[in-house]
Amino acid sequence: MAKFKKKKGGETPAISTASLPDIVFMLLFFFMVATVMRDNTLMVQNTLPAADQIQKLDKKDRVMYIYAGKPSSRYADKYGNQARIQLNDKFATVGDVGAFVLAERASKRQELQNVLTTALKVDGDTNMGLISDIKQELRQVNALKINYTTRVGDYTQNMKN
């Protein structure tokens, strides 16, 4: 009996935290691999519309991004609440789109210059007029492959206001 009592009297051993760094490192590596660094900070509201007949965009180096939407609340007092275009880190007008595309194209490797896609990341509440203007500009510089970037979802989500 005495033997059993001895065991019971012992303190509960502390949980070993020796493997904690390993676990944390595992998580760390996961996030490091999965992270895509944002190269532009968004200055416009960007709630993408939903669609379900979508195709994945191929590699990131073959894509250039054009953002559009109402300026986000930080910039609203300076730039107003009309929908605007954002190229890289600046607000731009429709006339700048052509030059932007040409500059982006020139910065890519030669073999990629003909396969570039322009991804339009446009806020759902933007009027089509702005998008048509962008499309006309893209046609002028012969950037004909475009992608309307969307969220995955049913189209009926778009019909609610």
Next chain:
Amino acid sequence: MAKRAAPEVNAGSMADIAFLLLIFFLVTTTIETDSGINRKLPPTDEIVDTPIIKERNIFTVVVNKNNQFLVEEKPLEISEIREQAIAFLDNGGGVGDEACDYCQGAKDPSSSDNPEKAIISLKNNRETSYKVYIAVQNELVAAYNDLRDREFVRLNPLLGLTFVEANKRYADPRTTPEEKERLKPKLAEVKLMFPQKLSEAEPSKNN
């Protein structure tokens, strides 16, 4: 001099450093939504002689500034557009050279001759909202995809894939070149049966 053993580096703070890095990456991570509807814009060069297209081969969709739809001159709900577009594309009303042997539609002489001739024309107003435009685009692409799926499964019943799935596999960089080579002619065949002819008019300022 007696050799002294090098003291062990204290690894107790390793977890803290790792946590710090982990939190940094957690905060900066944005799961990018890089998928969407692919489109090709028409080139700018003017076509000198506009081809004559019969009225019955055009399916007009108009979206006005209040986001209402007019399909073939009739007001319609968006939920009906896909069905109507499929009925139009799959009609196969042509006779003789223009007959379509794989169409399963109503063969209505007042609708499209065959899918190769059928054109969907989409016109929107400058004040149409972008999300409604995307919804229409989505439904029209869905109409094409539904028909292509049907034909793809009919032609390749043993593959166990629909057109959309096969296309996704074809675009996937992990697919082997041999499989791509096998899929390519099958996809091209179905694309030829139902070519995506979606024309977009310049948006109007009024109505």
